[in-house]
Amino acid sequence: MDLLGTIRDLSILGAAMIAIYATGSWRRELKAKKQIELAEETLTLFYEAADAIRVIRYPGSYGSETSSRISSQSEDLKRKEAHDKAFVLIRRYLKYKDVFNSIHSMRYRFMVQFGKESAEPFDKLHRLVKGLLYSARRLAEIWTKDSTDFQHGAEEKYAYTQEQYEAIFWEKSEDDEVNSGLNSIIRRIEDTCRFIILSNSTSRLFHSYSLPKLVDLVKKKRSPGRSEILAAK
Numbered sequence: 327m328d329l330l331g332t333i334r335d336l337s338i339l340g341a342a343m344i345a346i347y348a349t350g351s352w353r354r355e356l357k358a359k360k361q362i363e364l365a366e367e368t369l370t371l372f373y374e375a376a377d378a379i380r381v382i383r384y385p386g387s388y389g390s391e392t393s394s395r396i397s398s399q400s401e402d403l404k405r406k407e408a409h410d411k412a413f414v415l416i417r418r419y420l421k422y423k424d425v426f427n428s429i430h431s432m433r434y435r436f437m438v439q440f441g442k443e444s445a446e447p448f449d450k451l452h453r454l455v456k457g458l459l460y461s462a463r464r465l466a467e468i469w470t471k472d473s474t475d476f477q478h479g480a481e482e483k484y485a486y487t488q489e490q491y492e493a494i495f496w497e498k499s500e501d502d503e504v505n506s507g508l509n510s511i512i513r514r515i516e517d518t519c520r521f522i523i524l525s526n527s528t529s530r531l532f533h534s535y536s537l538p539k540l541v542d543l544v545k546k547k548r549s550p551g552r553s554e555i556l557a558a559k
Contacts, residue, residue, distance in 0.1 A: 358527075360439075364522075365518075366519070367432070368429075368436060368515065369519040371429050372511070372512060372515045374422075375451060379455070380497065382418040382458060383495065383496055384497060391418070395413040408468075409470075411466075411469060413466075416459065426455055430448065444518060447518070461491040464487075465488070465491050465492065
């Protein structure tokens with residue numbers, strides 16, 4: 327009876343160990359799945375944002391892109407043309423606003439899962455987009471100026487300022503300053519997300535492989551045959 331009692335106790339202990347392991351494994355599996363999905367969704371949105379920024383900065387426009395801007399009655403022709411031209415970038419941004427808003431919202435989920443330091447690419451992308459919009463607002467004013475609006479020596483300063491903002495506003499080349507910054511952001515989020523996906527995929531594979539082996543092993547100990555019981559006496 328003592329032997330049978332011991333076997334029964336071991337069986338109960340084994341079952342409890344399986345239950346604990348299975349619960350922990352399920353939780354790890356669920357967490358890994360959520361992290362992989364978050365990383366994949368984030369990376370997809372960053373790729374969409376990169377394409378959107380290149381469309382936003384495209385150095386050309388159509389008449390229809392300015393038609394939705396409501397101009398002020400006090401605007402003269404020069405001011406209207408300047409504001410219409412600057413509005414092209416803003417109108418394009420509004421077309422993709424949902425993408426950027428989704429990324430900004432996802433930033434908080436990302437920090438919860440992977441720490442505050444993981445938010446750096448989100449913050450840099452947000453600053454880059456804000457810089458585009460600010461360049462449009464500044465150029466809307468700068469483009470209204472002409473040589474008679476400047477005091478002596480101020481025209482060169484304004485020309486330099488205009489050139490700096492136009493380099494942000496329009497895409498000058500594939501490796502201009504804005505595109506270089508954007509590519510750096512994409513590389514950073516790629517490295518982060520791919521590490522998350524790879525590490526969690528490896529973890530899921532390990533746990534899905536080891537659990538059945540453990541279950542089989544404990545099952546054999548839970549169900550000893552009569553010969554095993556007699557041999558143990």
